[in-house]
Amino acid sequence: MVTVREYFGNITNAVRTTYKGMKITLKYWVKEPSITVEYPDRIGGLRSEDLVSERFRGYLKVETSKCTGCLLCMRVCPIDCILIEVNRRDDRRYLDRFDIDQAKCMYCGLCVEECPSAAILFSKKYEGACYDMKELCVSHVSSPVPAARPAKKEAPE
Amino acid sequence: MKAYGKREAAITDKFSTQEMVLSMGPHHPSTHGVLRLILQTDGEMIVNVTPDVGFLHRGLEKIAEMVPYQSFMPFTDRIDYLSSLNCNLGYAITVERLAGIEVPEKAEYLRVIGAELTRMASHFVGAGALLLDLGAVTPFVHALRERETYNTLIEMLCGARLTHNYVRVGGVSHDLPSGFREEALKFVDHIEHEFIKEFNDLISFNSILINRLKDVGVISREQAIEYTLTGPNLRGSGVKYDTRRDDTYSIYDRFDFDIPAGRGKFGTVGDCYDRYWVRIEEITQSCRIIRQALNQMPENGEVRTKLPKVLKVQEGEIYVRTESPRGQLGFYLMSNGGTRPDRLKIKTGSFSAMTIIELISQGVMVADLVAIIGSLDIVAPEIDR
Numbered sequence: 001m002v003t004v005r006e007y008f009g010n011i012t013n014a015v016r017t018t019y020k021g022m023k024i025t026l027k028y029w030v031k032e033p034s035i036t037v038e039y040p041d042r043i044g045g046l047r048s049e050d051l052v053s054e055r056f057r058g059y060l061k062v063e064t065s066k067c068t069g070c071l072l073c074m075r076v077c078p079i080d081c082i083l084i085e086v087n088r089r090d091d092r093r094y095l096d097r098f099d100i101d102q103a104k105c106m107y108c109g110l111c112v113e114e115c116p117s118a119a120i121l122f123s124k125k126y127e128g129a130c131y132d133m134k135e136l137c138v139s140h141v142s143s144p145v146p147a148a149r150p151a152k153k154e155a156p157e
Numbered sequence: 158m159k160a161y162g163k164r165e166a167a168i169t170d171k172f173s174t175q176e177m178v179l180s181m182g183p184h185h186p187s188t189h190g191v192l193r194l195i196l197q198t199d200g201e202m203i204v205n206v207t208p209d210v211g212f213l214h215r216g217l218e219k220i221a222e223m224v225p226y227q228s229f230m231p232f233t234d235r236i237d238y239l240s241s242l243n244c245n246l247g248y249a250i251t252v253e254r255l256a257g258i259e260v261p262e263k264a265e266y267l268r269v270i271g272a273e274l275t276r277m278a279s280h281f282v283g284a285g286a287l288l289l290d291l292g293a294v295t296p297f298v299h300a301l302r303e304r305e306t307y308n309t310l311i312e313m314l315c316g317a318r319l320t321h322n323y324v325r326v327g328g329v330s331h332d333l334p335s336g337f338r339e340e341a342l343k344f345v346d347h348i349e350h351e352f353i354k355e356f357n358d359l360i361s362f363n364s365i366l367i368n369r370l371k372d373v374g375v376i377s378r379e380q381a382i383e384y385t386l387t388g389p390n391l392r393g394s395g396v397k398y399d400t401r402r403d404d405t406y407s408i409y410d411r412f413d414f415d416i417p418a419g420r421g422k423f424g425t426v427g428d429c430y431d432r433y434w435v436r437i438e439e440i441t442q443s444c445r446i447i448r449q450a451l452n453q454m455p456e457n458g459e460v461r462t463k464l465p466k467v468l469k470v471q472e473g474e475i476y477v478r479t480e481s482p483r484g485q486l487g488f489y490l491m492s493n494g495g496t497r498p499d500r501l502k503i504k505t506g507s508f509s510a511m512t513i514i515e516l517i518s519q520g521v522m523v524a525d526l527v528a529i530i531g532s533l534d535i536v537a538p539e540i541d542r
Binding site for chain 2: 010013014018020021052054055057076078106107108110113114122
């Protein structure tokens with residue numbers, strides 16, 4: 001059984017330790033500036049993209065003029081979210097299709113590492129809310145683009 | 158009907174009650190994910206608990222058989238979303254040992270720094286979530302504030318905040334960014350000298366919390382070993398076993414760190430408080446390792462071995478275990494000499510922790526079960542893979 005002394009001892013102990021904790025809470029309550037930050041779209045006119053780090057992995061962007069159509073990114077992608085179609089017409093290779101499904105993409109960065117001509121890169125964009133899932137499937141080639149010739153060292157033609 | 162105290166037995170003799178089957182989860186805030194526990198209750202006392210796992214099964218082991226060795230790395234992030242870098246490290250070491258790949262010196266240091274930072278961040282959430290389940294919201298917010306600094310640090314390092322995918326087979330993806338070393342040292346100093354003390358004053362030594370956690374969910378030394386508990390849950394029962402020291406991997410043998418173990422700080426050895434306290438102490442030890450690694454790390458050097466685009470691993474099999482924040486993370490890899498694994502088996506710490514819930518939850522109250530789940534630091538995706 002709990003004696004009267006223990007009973008009241010417990011209560012005073014609880015009050016004492018809780019007071020100690022509440023003092024810390026109080027310290028943060030009156031402290032300026034507060035820890036909570038507002039959503040980045042309101043900080044001094046900066047865009048949310050400006051606040052992320054240099055290596056941030058956001059939406060993928062493609063510079064089709066640099067792309068050689070080697071299909072390395074498509075093959076390395078673990079979830080097959082990149083679809084490239086390359087066709088040969090009049091002795092020239094053309095990029096007919098370069099689609100990236102941003103809804104499927106898990107931003108692992110394997111394609112960016114593989115690309116020999118740095119045509120596929122990460123942008124800093126990460127706010128991708130939209131009304132239709134189909135909008136997230138980004139097509140980077142609207143009309144056929146001639147594929148860039150690979151650098152001489154890689155594969156001499 | 159077992160494991161009742163004397164007082165409870167006397168009560169049940171007088172009032173015969175009907176047993177009721179109660180489903181806790183799959184969407185219960187204290188189950189840390191989609192996890193279902195089937196409770197057989199007698200009033201507020203628990204007679205039996207049956208964990209029903211498998212809601213988050215994603216078939217990662219099967220996916221491993223369908224993608225090349227390097228391409229499986231992003232999937233290891235998803236084994237345990239709170240400590241993705243440790244899972245990356247475990248898988249990378251497994252493939253490297255089987256394929257006989259050497260890792261550059263600097264990459265080893267970067268791996269250890271990343272892994273220990275992640276361990277700290279994981280324990281912030283582990284300890285914070287336990288307190289949140291018990292009704293203390295403020296300490297959880299304090300812990301997450303520190304995790305935010307960690308997120309910024311790791312974003313500087315590899316560009317992602319949750320699923321890092323930083324470690325690669327044969328090294329790491331990026332070298333240190335400029336300013337990282339200073340920021341990391343500042344963070345580690347802040348945690349070790351300021352945050353831990355403040356956190357302990359705020360909640361750890363609060364007598365209400367101590368009374369809530371002590372002598373609840375006691376796991377004895379023998380039971381812990383018998384049920385193959387690993388990680389902080391094992392050490393909470395007083396067993397000083399840590400894979401980082403006892404089956405060393407990477408370069409952990411170069412660092413000086415202690416292994417905290419439960420010693421019954423306020424109650425019995427192996428109660429919920431001991432498991433909680435081991436996590437708090439491990440944060441300090443991780444700080445020590447990071448500081449040593451940052452000071453010893455060579456300034457220049459390669460961070461990644463040149464490997465063929467499609468890696469071929471010789472025929473054979475291997476089992477590698479590493480220490481993740483939630484216990485031992487084991488990868489069993491079988492190769493038939495091709496470009497894809499023949500079989501990959503993942504063994505995680507949370508799965509072992511699930512097995513013991515049935516044993517230690519008999520005869521406790523439903524509210525204490527919340528404390529037990531929280532103290533075992535279960536992450537549901539890690540159980541199911």
